[in-house]
Amino acid sequence: MKKHIRVVGAVILDKDDKVLCAQRPEGKNLALKWEFPGGKIEDGESASEALIRELDEEMGCRIDVKDKIITTTYEYDFGVVELTTYYSEVISGEIKLYEHVDMKWLKREDIHTLDWAPADIPAIELIASGKKA
Numbered sequence: 001m002k003k004h005i006r007v008v009g010a011v012i013l014d015k016d017d018k019v020l021c022a023q024r025p026e027g028k029n030l031a032l033k034w035e036f037p038g039g040k041i042e043d044g045e046s047a048s049e050a051l052i053r054e055l056d057e058e059m060g061c062r063i064d065v066k067d068k069i070i071t072t073t074y075e076y077d078f079g080v081v082e083l084t085t086y087y088s089e090v091i092s093g094e095i096k097l098y099e100h101v102d103m104k105w106l107k108r109e110d111i112h113t114l115d116w117a118p119a120d121i122p123a124i125e126l127i128a129s130g131k132k133a
């Protein structure tokens with residue numbers, strides 16, 4: 001049976017309602033695909049604790065985790081990813097790229113133009129429509 005991986009992603013909006021999109025590095029699963037910053041939930045962590053920790057590690061900023069958008073499950077060759085996305089707000093720190101190779105702030109209706117990790121597509125559609133789940 002494939003490994004089940006619980007992942008959280010932060011959908012960060014700026015003051016102009018643009019969405020932070022981050023590009024994965026080469027040499028890892030889903031190389032150069034676009035994703036929401038975040039990562040795996042560790043044992044004993046809640047989803048929001050994991051998201052706060054990951055954003056600190058990956059981007060050097062502190063976030064507030066807000067409304068849940070959607071949970072989706074996608075089967076990759078390396079495992080089954082259960083991805084839950086949350087609207088989030090940066091409350092301190094400048095965003096830095098410690099793991100990602102690029103980032104973009106895009107209007108909600110433009111985020112679908114990037115080459116996203118497949119698990120993200122349902123969230124992308126909801127975000128573009130301006131709706132919450």
Ligand SMILES: Nc1nc2c([nH]c(=O)n2[C@H]2C[C@H](O)[C@@H](COP(=O)(O)OP(=O)(O)OP(=O)(O)O)O2)c(=O)[nH]1
Binds near residue numbers: 009029034036038
């Ligand atoms: N952070 C994040 N991961 C996503 C998204 N969509 C998606 O399929 N994933 C996948 C990529 C990874 O396989 C997994 C997240 O794990 P991760 O970011 O902690 O792990 P990783 O593969 O970068 O590296 P590692 O920690 O295993 O070395 O979920 C997304 O929007 N954000």
